[in-house]
Amino acid sequence: MTMSETTTTAPPITTASPVTDPPREKLTKKAITADHPTWCPGCGDFAVLASFYKVLEKRQLDHEKIVTLAGIGCSSRFPYFVNGHGVHYIHGRAVPLASGISLARPDLHVFLFGGDGDGFSIGGNHVDHGARKNINMTYFIMDNFVYGLTKKQTSPTSPIGFKSKTDPTGAIDQPVNPMKKLIAGGATFIARTHATQVKHMMEMIERAFDHQGFSVIECLSECVEFFPDVFDPADPKKGGSFEVIQEKKWDNTPEDELRHDVTDELAAYKLAQLPFPGVFGVFYQNDRPTKNALEKKWIQSSREKTGNASDLELLQKTFDRMK
Numbered sequence: 001m002t003m004s005e006t007t008t009t010a011p012p013i014t015t016a017s018p019v020t021d022p023p024r025e026k027l028t029k030k031a032i033t034a035d036h037p038t039w040c041p042g043c044g045d046f047a048v049l050a051s052f053y054k055v056l057e058k059r060q061l062d063h064e065k066i067v068t069l070a071g072i073g074c075s076s077r078f079p080y081f082v083n084g085h086g087v088h089y090i091h092g093r094a095v096p097l098a099s100g101i102s103l104a105r106p107d108l109h110v111f112l113f114g115g116d117g118d119g120f121s122i123g124g125n126h127v128d129h130g131a132r133k134n135i136n137m138t139y140f141i142m143d144n145f146v147y148g149l150t151k152k153q154t155s156p157t158s159p160i161g162f163k164s165k166t167d168p169t170g171a172i173d174q175p176v177n178p179m180k181k182l183i184a185g186g187a188t189f190i191a192r193t194h195a196t197q198v199k200h201m202m203e204m205i206e207r208a209f210d211h212q213g214f215s216v217i218e219c220l221s222e223c224v225e226f227f228p229d230v231f232d233p234a235d236p237k238k239g240g241s242f243e244v245i246q247e248k249k250w251d252n253t254p255e256d257e258l259r260h261d262v263t264d265e266l267a268a269y270k271l272a273q274l275p276f277p278g279v280f281g282v283f284y285q286n287d288r289p290t291k292n293a294l295e296k297k298w299i300q301s302s303r304e305k306t307g308n309a310s311d312l313e314l315l316q317k318t319f320d321r322m323k
């Protein structure tokens with residue numbers, strides 16, 4: 001059949017009454033839950049998953065726009081347990097994957113999950129670049145100070161003296177300070193929480209989600225199998241103290257002088273220097289433009305220079321140049 005024949009037999013275009021979308025079903029925990037989590041009983045990561053479900057339920061995000069991504073590790077099994085778009089990707093490489101998705105589909109909610117090894121060891125370099133480029137995503141790092149999945153090797157956050165399969169006589173290397181690394185890297189939202197503090201954890205997830213840019217939360221999440229009780233000093237139920245950062249209210253009171261200005265990079269650095277277990281909450285937040293926004297602007301201005309040529313026309317021109 002020729003083109004002209006097709007045109008003559010095509011049905012006329014009608015201007016029928018507009019189709020209205022059916023009302024959305026409420027996003028419930030049941031709808032977001034996928035496989036039963038395979039973590040060890042008591043693992044801190046369960047609380048992170050429960051908090052994430054609660055935030056999704058509370059915020060009623062469009063189900064089809066939820067994307068969960070991860071590298072490799074116990075914590076990185078996260079996307080299996082969320083009913084949505086998701087990828088359990090390559091160890092340490094989830095930030096570049098998330099960056100591509102975030103830049104290509106800015107309408108999606110890109111959530112990234114992983115461990116201390118995934119984020120600060122093999123993926124450390126990618127975290128730095130995601131941070132400096134300020135690519136829009138919410139990155140949740142479940143820090144248990146150990147490689148859990150591979151059964152107890154020293155991780156970049158393991159404290160000096162930690163005995164593991166790779167350091168049977170005790171770790172001797174200076175650990176990474178996640179807050180300092182993220183501040184120096186250029187992340188524009190940096191927070192710290194604890195898996196036993198569900199309310200605080202949810203608040204941090206919501207604030208990170210609301211921030212435009214590279215938002216990271218470090219969450220102390222106990223590996224009950226290979227590094228038990230290490231986070232008790234920050235768990236009031238186990239005799240510790242969970243000290244929350246008091247943020248400035250800008251209310252001109254003398255008390256406010258002492259409160260933390262989240263836009264002050266040096267003040268954030270000072271908080272990050274505090275000895276373990278340190279403090280919890282938002283260390284740093286900054287409204288630097290995202291790569292998503294800058295790239296969008298650049299694409300628009302580049303397209304204007306071509307007289308708003310279509311993708312096909314641009315491709316054709318490129319091929320013509322190659323002839």
Ligand SMILES: Cc1ncc(C[n+]2csc(CCOP(=O)(O)OP(=O)(O)O)c2C)c(N)n1
Binds near residue numbers: 073142148149155
């Ligand atoms: C390229 C590559 N190197 C090493 C591994 C082995 N490996 C898998 S998970 C992991 C570390 C996981 O530790 P972490 O990211 O802290 O996650 P956790 O299991 O503690 O949640 C390692 C070394 C791998 N899968 N791929």
Ligand code: SF4
Binds near residue numbers: 038045075144222
């Ligand atoms: S090995 Fe540790 S991190 Fe992995 S599931 Fe078990 S308790 Fe959790």
Ligand SMILES: [Mg+2]
Binds near residue numbers: 147
């Ligand atoms: Mg770990």
